[in-house]
Amino acid sequence: MKIAIPVDQKSLETNVCVSFGRAPYFLIYDTTTKESVFLDNGAAASTGGAGIKAAQAIVDSSADALLTPRCGENAANVLKVAGIKIYKTIGDSTGHNIDAFVAGKLPLLDEIHAGFHGHGGN
Amino acid sequence: MKQLLILSGKGGTGKTTIASALIRLSNAKAYADCDVDAPNLHLIAGRNSAPVNKDYYGLPKAAINPERCIQCDACRQNCRFAAVLVENGYTVDPFACEGCGVCEFVCPVGAVSLNPAVAGKRMLYRDEETVFSTAQLKMGSGNSGLLVTEVKKQMTAAAPPDTKLAIIDGSPGIGCPVIASLSGVDLVLMVAEPSVSGISDMERIVKTAAKFGTKAVVCVNKYDTNPENTKEIETFCKEQGLPFVGKVPFDESVVKAVNSGRAITDINCKSGEVVKAIYHRIMKLLFDEGGE
Amino acid sequence: MRIAVLSGKGGTGKTLVSVNLAAVAEKATYIDCDVEEPNGHLFFKPEDIREETVSIQIPIANETLCNGCRQCVDFCKFNALAYIRNKLIVFEDVCHSCGGCVLLCPQKALGEKERGIGKVQKGRSGNVDVHTGILNTGEASGVPIIKKLLDDNKDAPSAVTIIDCPPGSACVVMESIQDADYCVLVAEPTLFGVHNLNMVYELVRLFQKPFGVVLNKCLEGENPAEKLCLKKNIQILGRIPFDHALGMLNSNAKIAVRENKTYQTIFAKLLDTVAKEVYHETAPHS
Numbered sequence: 057m058k059i060a061i062p063v064d065q066k067s068l069e070t071n072v073c074v075s076f077g078r079a080p081y082f083l084i085y086d087t088t089t090k091e092s093v094f095l096d097n098g099a100a101a102s103t104g105g106a107g108i109k110a111a112q113a114i115v116d117s118s119a120d121a122l123l124t125p126r127c128g129e130n131a132a133n134v135l136k137v138a139g140i141k142i143y144k145t146i147g148d149s150t151g152h153n154i155d156a157f158v159a160g161k162l163p164l165l166d167e168i169h170a171g172f173h174g175h176g177g178n
Numbered sequence: 179m180k181q182l183l184i185l186s187g188k189g190g191t192g193k194t195t196i197a198s199a200l201i202r203l204s205n206a207k208a209y210a211d212c213d214v215d216a217p218n219l220h221l222i223a224g225r226n227s228a229p230v231n232k233d234y235y236g237l238p239k240a241a242i243n244p245e246r247c248i249q250c251d252a253c254r255q256n257c258r259f260a261a262v263l264v265e266n267g268y269t270v271d272p273f274a275c276e277g278c279g280v281c282e283f284v285c286p287v288g289a290v291s292l293n294p295a296v297a298g299k300r301m302l303y304r305d306e307e308t309v310f311s312t313a314q315l316k317m318g319s320g321n322s323g324l325l326v327t328e329v330k331k332q333m334t335a336a337a338p339p340d341t342k343l344a345i346i347d348g349s350p351g352i353g354c355p356v357i358a359s360l361s362g363v364d365l366v367l368m369v370a371e372p373s374v375s376g377i378s379d380m381e382r383i384v385k386t387a388a389k390f391g392t393k394a395v396v397c398v399n400k401y402d403t404n405p406e407n408t409k410e411i412e413t414f415c416k417e418q419g420l421p422f423v424g425k426v427p428f429d430e431s432v433v434k435a436v437n438s439g440r441a442i443t444d445i446n447c448k449s450g451e452v453v454k455a456i457y458h459r460i461m462k463l464l465f466d467e468g469g470e
Numbered sequence: 471m472r473i474a475v476l477s478g479k480g481g482t483g484k485t486l487v488s489v490n491l492a493a494v495a496e497k498a499t500y501i502d503c504d505v506e507e508p509n510g511h512l513f514f515k516p517e518d519i520r521e522e523t524v525s526i527q528i529p530i531a532n533e534t535l536c537n538g539c540r541q542c543v544d545f546c547k548f549n550a551l552a553y554i555r556n557k558l559i560v561f562e563d564v565c566h567s568c569g570g571c572v573l574l575c576p577q578k579a580l581g582e583k584e585r586g587i588g589k590v591q592k593g594r595s596g597n598v599d600v601h602t603g604i605l606n607t608g609e610a611s612g613v614p615i616i617k618k619l620l621d622d623n624k625d626a627p628s629a630v631t632i633i634d635c636p637p638g639s640a641c642v643v644m645e646s647i648q649d650a651d652y653c654v655l656v657a658e659p660t661l662f663g664v665h666n667l668n669m670v671y672e673l674v675r676l677f678q679k680p681f682g683v684v685l686n687k688c689l690e691g692e693n694p695a696e697k698l699c700l701k702k703n704i705q706i707l708g709r710i711p712f713d714h715a716l717g718m719l720n721s722n723a724k725i726a727v728r729e730n731k732t733y734q735t736i737f738a739k740l741l742d743t744v745a746k747e748v749y750h751e752t753a754p755h756s
Contacts, residue, residue: 102324102549108551112543133561138554187507188507190658215638216637216639221661221665256569258569280570317676318640319641320640350480353612357608375509382607385607403717404718407721433659436660437661437694
């Protein structure tokens, strides 16, 4: 299956990015073939709606799951409709998180934070 | 690195005055001014060296090429922001333009283009020990959370590796810039003023921070200008389960200190003493695990 | 005459000055354009309030006509649209209501519906018609509400209209001063106040609005705001002393001119000075 991870640089040795919507790149990793593809995140420079655009990119990449430290409400909605599960990363290392996911050790991401326009739980 | 954000809802309650005092007391190695519309922290937390500036690009702005324009009026009719003006030909009002691209789309002769527009600049002050990140939005720009996010990112990226505490002076209001400043913060200090307006605005900001799930504490500034309202705030905090960390008296020495570019803890004054106590309580909450 | 009151910095006394200028006039309209944190109504406590929702248009997709070409998603500069599993999703709070997607859809599959972003409340408090704009928490822009407040007042202007503006100099402030005949800048005697006064000074000059400054919370000793005014040849309309009693009244949301003759005199004089300035600066018409 394919998993998506927001990352700081285009390398498997890089750190997981603290933000999903404004991450500079996404790593799309195929757990079966072990192939990696890096996508530029066009949403990073958006003045608004970054999470939505980023989530659309993840959907278009055919990823089955997203690994991220946090996720905003709008992005989460997009991913939910698409049936893509969101898992919470542990620590910075991209490699460790991939291994942890494959081993079934990563938890699902529960706390979805309000979008940057504050629309949580209205 | 823990992040402490200072908010107030209403403007003029003393965010920047108290933030600068906390920065002095904690010797914070990283601090930022997220009030990008009207930044003031640099006036007290002054630096000697020049900052590194970077242009901030907001939404693009439309421009009409007069040589191609056939004055068909399609752009003006379709613009929902009244940004197309007709005086000596067709022009775009850059202050009203929201960069939506509709005019570019409807123009039958390709006379309209969307161009990148500088909406402000961010500044980073840096020496061996500390970093100070701030920004200035250009007049009339849309107040966007993106510039605030960039100011915070700039601070965290440049902060010395052994930075334990970062202090962020927030902006007034409850809108986008405030929401953006809340992200990733460990604790919010609400500086409330004991007036009906101040209480009303403080309640709105408490609601906003709660939606974000950020831990918040409250202090009252200039409390003796209205002890009754101060009590009301203390009661509100109790009901909401918000720690009340102190009340600072009105102090004429504050104006003197601020006007000479100094923090209130740089001089001997009663408000400074109370802020010191508030500082200790906040540090306990931030760094003592399981503290409440 | 339409007078906008602004300050750059928050907490300098915009609302104190706006509310009291409106209250001391024979008859006035007070418009609160600080739609994120409106405070004037706390002082006036208006009665007979009529409320209107302010809405913007949001796109809505007709799923039978939509063929998933995604041109709308790619066009939207605000990233308010997503196309997932053959469905168009509209993110209403991100949408800026530009109408672009509706225009460009080749299948004409997009229509529009209304979405409330806030409200306008109109009431009365004695001699003052109080118009308050309130933006719903979390909404992106208060500009449509300010536009409605000012448009509504175009029809039946009182002799005196006081516009209480938001702090700062961002787009909402610009919107608020659009129709003003004159701008009153309120300054406090601190370094912060002066720094921000400079910002709105640039703003009113850019819009070529006649203006003057009210020095508020004046203390003994040097006043940096006064210094700036003298340096730049800015008209000083009046000085309000720092006064504990006035501060107490204000913090209890009491309208000073309605409580005490001294303040009534101060603000009446200020209104008179402003009226004279407006007369001088603008063409003589009502």
